[in-house]
Amino acid sequence: MKKGICWAFAALQVTPENISTKDGLEDAESFDLPLDSSNLKNNNNNNNNNNYYHHNKNTSSNEKHHHHPQPLGQKNASADPTNPSAVSLLKTTVHSVVDALLGSHEDQENVQPRFTRQEVADHSSPDSCWIVVNNRVYDVTLFLRMHPGGDDIILEYGGYDATTAFIEKGHSPDAFDMLSEYCIGEVAEEDRFPEINHT
Numbered sequence: 001m002k003k004g005i006c007w008a009f010a011a012l013q014v015t016p017e018n019i020s021t022k023d024g025l026e027d028a029e030s031f032d033l034p035l036d037s038s039n040l041k042n043n044n045n046n047n048n049n050n051n052y053y054h055h056n057k058n059t060s061s062n063e064k065h066h067h068h069p070q071p072l073g074q075k076n077a078s079a080d081p082t083n084p085s086a087v088s089l090l091k092t093t094v095h096s097v098v099d100a101l102l103g104s105h106e107d108q109e110n111v112q113p114r115f116t117r118q119e120v121a122d123h124s125s126p127d128s129c130w131i132v133v134n135n136r137v138y139d140v141t142l143f144l145r146m147h148p149g150g151d152d153i154i155l156e157y158g159g160y161d162a163t164t165a166f167i168e169k170g171h172s173p174d175a176f177d178m179l180s181e182y183c184i185g186e187v188a189e190e191d192r193f194p195e196i197n198h199t
């Protein structure tokens, strides 16, 4: 019986008005996420964070009077583009996505694996065939069977420097383009040879 009164009382207490005032305010705080990840960590240890993690949870009327009340206005707040907390969340999300994209792009451009000639020499079989052309290392294993000049001729250079052979054959610009698709890195600085100009 007591429980029944409690439910009725809770139902009376939770009206759209008080949600949009008190709970709505909590909601705004929890959505006002900082851009910096260290602050984000602190925020994770904060009890307010409960609101953030549960904001998508389906709130039945049974859950309205829990010890940490579930703000009903939360879902609406995040969906409303004029709500400052929703705008802040959107900014944070866009910021992280742009950061992730730029970060991976920079990595691809700046960080090239380096191989010693000894490491290249370990790849001289049809199962793993690397060659070096102008101090760049190419894994041409998958190209062997496609080579118009046959796989044997490339395998002769597997694990070694093929600069002179590749360039002196007079490969077409298309062949150079194909070659660039197989680049896996560069020769370590201490193992570099003078490069041959092919243009």
Ligand code: HEM
Residues within 6 Å of the ligand: 131, 140, 143, 147, 148, 149, 150, 153, 154, 157, 162, 165, 166, 169, 170, 171, 172, 174, 175, 178, 179, 180, 182
């Ligand atoms: C490793 C040393 C290599 C040698 C000695 C070599 C030699 C040859 C030879 C003799 C041909 C003429 C085949 C014919 O028409 O009778 C040829 C053609 C060709 N090779 Fe290679 N090749 C080498 C590596 C490669 C690599 C690594 C690629 C590309 C990833 C490549 C791409 C081509 C292409 C596309 C052709 C057709 C003609 C052209 O576009 O130049 N070759 N090659």
